[in-house]
Amino acid sequence: MQLKNLFYKIPLLATSGSMDTDVTELTMDSRRAGLGSLFIAVRGTIADGHSFIEKAIQNGATAVLCEEFPTELNPSVAYVRVQDSARTMGLAAANFYEQPSRKLKLIGVTGTNGKTSVATLLFRLFRQLGYRCGLLSTVQNQIDEEVIPATHTTPDAISINQLLTKMLTHGCTHVFMEVSSHAVVQERIAGLTFAGAIFTNITHDHLDFHGTFDNYIRAKKGFFDQLPATAFALTNVDDKRGLVMIQNTAARKETYSLKTLATFKGKLVADGLFGLHMLVDEREVWFKLIGKFNAYNLLSVYGTAVLLGEDSTEVLTLLSGITPPPGRFEQVVSDDKIVGIVDYAHTPDALQNVLETINNLRQANDRGNLPQVITVVGCGGNRDAAKRPIMAEIACRFSNRVILTSDNPRNEDPMAILEQMQAGVPPIDFKKTVTIEDRHEAIRQAVAMAHPHDIILVAGKGHETYQEIKGVKYDFDDRAVLRSTFIERANH
Numbered sequence: 423m424q425l426k427n428l429f430y431k432i433p434l435l436a437t438s439g440s441m442d443t444d445v446t447e448l449t450m451d452s453r454r455a456g457l458g459s460l461f462i463a464v465r466g467t468i469a470d471g472h473s474f475i476e477k478a479i480q481n482g483a484t485a486v487l488c489e490e491f492p493t494e495l496n497p498s499v500a501y502v503r504v505q506d507s508a509r510t511m512g513l514a515a516a517n518f519y520e521q522p523s524r525k526l527k528l529i530g531v532t533g534t535n536g537k538t539s540v541a542t543l544l545f546r547l548f549r550q551l552g553y554r555c556g557l558l559s560t561v562q563n564q565i566d567e568e569v570i571p572a573t574h575t576t577p578d579a580i581s582i583n584q585l586l587t588k589m590l591t592h593g594c595t596h597v598f599m600e601v602s603s604h605a606v607v608q609e610r611i612a613g614l615t616f617a618g619a620i621f622t623n624i625t626h627d628h629l630d631f632h633g634t635f636d637n638y639i640r641a642k643k644g645f646f647d648q649l650p651a652t653a654f655a656l657t658n659v660d661d662k663r664g665l666v667m668i669q670n671t672a673a674r675k676e677t678y679s680l681k682t683l684a685t686f687k688g689k690l691v692a693d694g695l696f697g698l699h700m701l702v703d704e705r706e707v708w709f710k711l712i713g714k715f716n717a718y719n720l721l722s723v724y725g726t727a728v729l730l731g732e733d734s735t736e737v738l739t740l741l742s743g744i745t746p747p748p749g750r751f752e753q754v755v756s757d758d759k760i761v762g763i764v765d766y767a768h769t770p771d772a773l774q775n776v777l778e779t780i781n782n783l784r785q786a787n788d789r790g791n792l793p794q795v796i797t798v799v800g801c802g803g804n805r806d807a808a809k810r811p812i813m814a815e816i817a818c819r820f821s822n823r824v825i826l827t828s829d830n831p832r833n834e835d836p837m838a839i840l841e842q843m844q845a846g847v848p849p850i851d852f853k854k855t856v857t858i859e860d861r862h863e864a865i866r867q868a869v870a871m872a873h874p875h876d877i878i879l880v881a882g883k884g885h886e887t888y889q890e891i892k893g894v895k896y897d898f899d900d901r902a903v904l905r906s907t908f909i910e911r912a913n914h
């Protein structure tokens with residue numbers, strides 16, 4: 423595609439060289455530039471893409487998109503200067519791939535918790551309704567049957583447009599994607615045309631990246647502010663910030679609630695290990711998902727399907743048979759009936775929700791004793807440090823025993839993270855808390871502490887199959903470790 427077509431309707435500040443230059447691919451990484459590439463220089467959190475312009479040209483880039491021209495311009499290269507190269511990258515990627523998001527129904531899900539759950543439920547529901555669908559999620563990307571590993575919750579703008587194009591080629595009509603707050607701030611969704619957007623909730627997370635809670639709210643709201651008038655914006659009005667999200671959107675405003683009047687109204691009748699018993703728009707339904715938070719997820723999925731024109735009865739019938747995504751309240755039970763629960767709760771709110779759910783589900787034995795709740799939990803390195811003591815305190819408040827351990831320490835010292843967690847343990851709970859850096863050993867100890875019918879919550883990693891330490895991803899799967907430890911126990 424010629425540069426001038428690539429920048430169709432995109433405001434440019436200056437150009438140098440020929441706008442007829444042919445561009446064969448887009449890249450924001452000089453190491454990936456090849457012959458005919460347009461290299462997009464983005465200012466990142468660690469490096470400044472502008473310092474790699476020369477490298478990209480050496481690797482074959484024939485055009486450069488940047489916010490500042492290099493002091494020396496190469497006469498055989500075309501340069502384009504813009505106000506914001508990350509945003510322009512999104513707009514240009516949409517032009518380059520001929521606006522794939524406009525050719526299908528793209529639904530974005532944002533919120534601190536529940537994005538993967540809602541996007542995956544929608545994907546599964548719409549496949550059962552007979553559509554070919556795409557999914558962009560933390561767990562994996564999917565083009566109908568085909569699974570493509572995910573590196574991010576929301577990929578970069580070039581990858582999104584490439585994936586959408588592939589989805590179109592495979593005949594997909596609906597795509598469900600998670601929109602992380604990082605993605606909004608870094609303009610990974612610029613240039614996409616959404617048919618609908620969903621807000622789940624907002625609580626403490628990622629303050630390392632956003633600085634303040636207000637900035638974090640603004641980031642999420644930024645998604646709704648960008649929506650076109652043709653889209654719908656479906657928000658959870660039971661969340662304190664639910665209405666703030668849609669305050670300035672041009673999209674059609676729709677709401678869901680378990681507590682108050684809303685476009686889609688639900689009521690929780692009962693929840694237990696069987697799942698959820700709800701009234702949805704006055705109709706009685708049983709779902710297989712566990713925990714009150716999933717009542718919200720299901721209601722938003724139902725609302726979205728109805729807003730997309732699906733028959734409400736068929737939607738409820740299909741939804742009642744749907745199972746949760748991997749690593750979300752996933753149960754691994756030992757032969758002697760110790761209940762292991764692996765859950766991706768990695769924020770204070772999610773941890774509290776999942777532990778409250780577990781506490782509500784506990785049933786006393788014949789002698790009137792309640793089973794113990796043993797929680798194994800850690801907090802990620804190079805991520806929000808403020809949540810560490812809070813999560814430790816929550817684990818203590820809702821558990822009989824707590825084992826603090828590692829969860830992707832990344833480039834931080836694992837013991838330093840654990841010390842920050844320990845700072846949140848109230849003195850009264852010192853006795854029931856231990857710290858075991860090695861996650862495998864931590865799970866082993868939890869199993870050793872457990873009696874039949876006790877519940878072991880292993881929180882934070884869910885579907886993850888690795889433990890990331892100093893840039894290396896070691897194989898690690900909470901579910902597999904629980905299973906093998908249960909077998910070891912049975913053999914002793």
Ligand SMILES: CC(=O)N[C@H]1[C@@H](OP(=O)(O)OP(=O)(O)OC[C@H]2O[C@@H](n3ccc(=O)[nH]c3=O)[C@H](O)[C@@H]2O)O[C@H](CO)[C@@H](O)[C@@H]1O[C@H](C)C(=O)N[C@@H](C)C(=O)N[C@H](CCC(=O)O)C(=O)O
Nearest residue numbers: 450451452464466467468469471474574575576578602604
């Ligand atoms: C903090 C963060 O979001 N970082 C993302 C960001 O990287 P960055 O700003 O650090 O990039 P950088 O290393 O400073 O480099 C700046 C630019 O120079 C370029 N470069 C760099 C080196 C070189 O030799 N040549 C070159 O061209 C880079 O390609 C980049 O364009 O832009 C990159 C490209 O899009 C992302 O891969 C990267 O995600 C990192 C790996 C990451 O871990 N991100 C996490 C925090 C994240 O985004 N998480 C959210 C989910 C959160 C949630 O769900 O709760 C997500 O959407 O996944």
Ligand SMILES: Nc1ncnc2c1ncn2[C@@H]1O[C@H](COP(=O)(O)OP(=O)(O)OP(=O)(O)O)[C@@H](O)[C@H]1O
Nearest residue numbers: 534535536537538539560575715765766767772776
């Ligand atoms: N609607 C919800 N409200 C609160 N907590 C939830 C909700 N849905 C799921 N959770 C909890 O949060 C955890 C993560 O859920 P999920 O993976 O769906 O969230 P996410 O928003 O995709 O997370 P991430 O930011 O890592 O992509 C679940 O394992 C569960 O414990």
Ligand SMILES: N[C@H](CCC[C@H](N)C(=O)O)C(=O)O
Nearest residue numbers: 768801802805829830882883
């Ligand atoms: N999408 C989140 C996932 C956190 C999962 C947890 N296991 C961790 O590594 O902190 C992030 O990248 O911050």
Ligand SMILES: [Mg+2]
Nearest residue numbers: 537538560575
């Ligand atoms: Mg997710």
